[in-house]
Amino acid sequence: MSELTIDDVRKLAETMGLELDESRARTIASRLSGILEVLDAIPDEQLDSVEPAHRFEVGRE
Amino acid sequence: MAEHDLHLMTIAELGRLIQSRQLSPVELTRSLLERVQHLNPKLGAYITVMSETANSEAAAAEEEIGRGTYRGPMHGIPVAIKDIIYTEGVLTSAGSRVLADHVPDYDSTIVERLRASGAVLLGKLNLSEFAVGGTIDHPYGTPRNPWNLGRSAGGSSSGSGVAVAGGLCAGALGSDTGGSIRGPSAFCGIVGLRPTYGRVTRHGVVPMSWSLDTVGPMTRTVEDCAIMLQAIAGRDERDSSSSSEPVPDYVDALSGRAGTVRVAIPPDAFEYEGLDAEVRSGVMSAVDSLAELGADINEVSLPVSAQSGAVFLATADVDAATFHLDWLKTRGDLYDWSTRTRLESAVLTPATTYLRAQRARTLIKNEMMSALEDHDVIVLPASPTLAPPIAQSTGSPGGYYQGRLDLGRRQYTSPAALAGLPAISVPCGFSDSGLPVGVQIIGRPFAEDVVLNVAHRYEQAAGWSERRPPDPE
Numbered sequence: 108m109s110e111l112t113i114d115d116v117r118k119l120a121e122t123m124g125l126e127l128d129e130s131r132a133r134t135i136a137s138r139l140s141g142i143l144e145v146l147d148a149i150p151d152e153q154l155d156s157v158e159p160a161h162r163f164e165v166g167r168e
Numbered sequence: 169m170a171e172h173d174l175h176l177m178t179i180a181e182l183g184r185l186i187q188s189r190q191l192s193p194v195e196l197t198r199s200l201l202e203r204v205q206h207l208n209p210k211l212g213a214y215i216t217v218m219s220e221t222a223n224s225e226a227a228a229a230e231e232e233i234g235r236g237t238y239r240g241p242m243h244g245i246p247v248a249i250k251d252i253i254y255t256e257g258v259l260t261s262a263g264s265r266v267l268a269d270h271v272p273d274y275d276s277t278i279v280e281r282l283r284a285s286g287a288v289l290l291g292k293l294n295l296s297e298f299a300v301g302g303t304i305d306h307p308y309g310t311p312r313n314p315w316n317l318g319r320s321a322g323g324s325s326s327g328s329g330v331a332v333a334g335g336l337c338a339g340a341l342g343s344d345t346g347g348s349i350r351g352p353s354a355f356c357g358i359v360g361l362r363p364t365y366g367r368v369t370r371h372g373v374v375p376m377s378w379s380l381d382t383v384g385p386m387t388r389t390v391e392d393c394a395i396m397l398q399a400i401a402g403r404d405e406r407d408s409s410s411s412s413e414p415v416p417d418y419v420d421a422l423s424g425r426a427g428t429v430r431v432a433i434p435p436d437a438f439e440y441e442g443l444d445a446e447v448r449s450g451v452m453s454a455v456d457s458l459a460e461l462g463a464d465i466n467e468v469s470l471p472v473s474a475q476s477g478a479v480f481l482a483t484a485d486v487d488a489a490t491f492h493l494d495w496l497k498t499r500g501d502l503y504d505w506s507t508r509t510r511l512e513s514a515v516l517t518p519a520t521t522y523l524r525a526q527r528a529r530t531l532i533k534n535e536m537m538s539a540l541e542d543h544d545v546i547v548l549p550a551s552p553t554l555a556p557p558i559a560q561s562t563g564s565p566g567g568y569y570q571g572r573l574d575l576g577r578r579q580y581t582s583p584a585a586l587a588g589l590p591a592i593s594v595p596c597g598f599s600d601s602g603l604p605v606g607v608q609i610i611g612r613p614f615a616e617d618v619v620l621n622v623a624h625r626y627e628q629a630a631g632w633s634e635r636r637p638p639d640p641e
Binding site: 111116123131135137139142145147148149153154158159 | 364365366379411413472475477478479481482493496497500505508509510512513515516517521523524525526527528529530531533534565570571572575587588589612613614
């Protein structure tokens with residue numbers, strides 16, 4: 108999934124109990140699609156090679 | 169000491185005068201409060217000025233020093249803090265109408281530590297709403313860049329940048345989730361340090377992102393940064409994310425390092441289309457200066473970090489949305505349009521996208537740590553652009569904080585944040601139009617001493633931190 112339409116956003120918002128006007132729905136669709144596009148461009152084989160950073164720790168390594 | 173010069177002086181300089189009793193903390197505090205009263209309406213740095221308690225704290229410091237008890241270089245120094253840091257009995261608004269009546273009944277640990285160091289708290293500083301960035305309508309006044317009042321002071325620690333650059337406090341605290349200390353520091357021509365994740369407690373700080381938020385100093389010099397960090401760093405039992413790593417002497421570290429510094433430069437980051445030519449030139453001049461100081465400069469490749477803007481937003485904003493969800497449903501109209509839209513966007517981020525971002529975060533952390541295996545620091549621009557005009561510096565459609573360019577610009581500050589690394593912004597020049605440029609120096613986890621040392625050596629050689637903006641007319 109590399110694009111979210113305004114209709115997608117409206118449906119998701121309704122599920123979450125958020126009321127969006129046209130301007131915010133359009134901006135959110137554009138914003139999320141931009142993020143999805145960048146993340147989708149990172150190769151799957153690279154992402155599949157590591158664990159997600161669910162539990163975040165920093166130490167001297 | 170001429171009173172009209174006090175606002176130009178560094179914490180270190182003021183501290184020496186206070187320790188030797190050549191300068192009265194009461195007079196210093198009074199002088200700065202007068203400047204705040206006179207200039208804050210033009211600069212928009214403060215949300216709340218704590219004149220009464222500041223004067224009392226200054227008098228107490230003076231009395232204590234007079235009795236021969238000197239606590240250290242922060243004793244009697246007037247500072248101010250970003251208005252997401254809790255202060256007992258004092259408005260902590262987070263720059264939002266949502267918290268317009270929020271008066272905490274306790275102090276954050278950071279405020280406790282500042283007071284224990286003897287610092288005088290002048291007040292609470294303006295910011296982008298909830299430290300999110302891109303605020304269109306600042307409910308407590310628009311922060312203005314002291315170098316050009318029509319330009320942005322950056323976000324989200326905008327008031328902290330303005331107050332330090334404009335001489336309205338001797339030093340300030342900001343917070344940095346994805347660049348909120350480093351960006352305003354670069355735009356305002358000051359020094360700002362994002363500490364290692366966990367180095368400084370966040371107890372009593374309004375959160376944005378649990379796995380990214382840090383609090384750090386914003387000052388006129390690297391030495392001042394070291395002094396302020398010393399006062400606030402260290403384990404806090406009230407913050408489970410704070411680290412037990414020992415706290416070194418950061419001021420000693422400024423002069424205590426010998427040998428060749430190994431500096432990593434990712435060349436692709438200097439070819440990005442959104443990187444301003446004058447910023448590129450300023451940062452490359454800083455790299456040349458480091459080489460002249462004896463640093464060993466090497467190129468490294470950070471391909472996934474170039475995509476870090478999207479990874480950051482998919483991580484930090486989802487964290488923030490979790491905190492804000494109930495308010496978005498019940499008090500959504502109180503938010504700035506930009507903040508509200510960004511947080512709602514995060515609420516609607518698919519879980520699969522969030523998980524993809526978490527894997528990419530691991531890749532970025534591995535990439536940064538790999539570069540730092542063979543190098544002491546990584547150098548990048550602190551911001552890819554000069555301070556934009558205030559009208560453009562928003563999250564409205566077409567604004568600085570929207571769209572593809574926003575994602576691209578974040579590649580400079582997001583990698584250190586996502587990897588939890590310490591990173592400092594230091595002035596490295598000015599544009600032809602007189603706007604500051606900042607160079608960013610990133611180090612290994614808990615190697616603030618190294619980062620400060622390299623930054624200090626560069627600062628001493630370059631001298632840009634000595635420039636001060638004129639007072640607004």
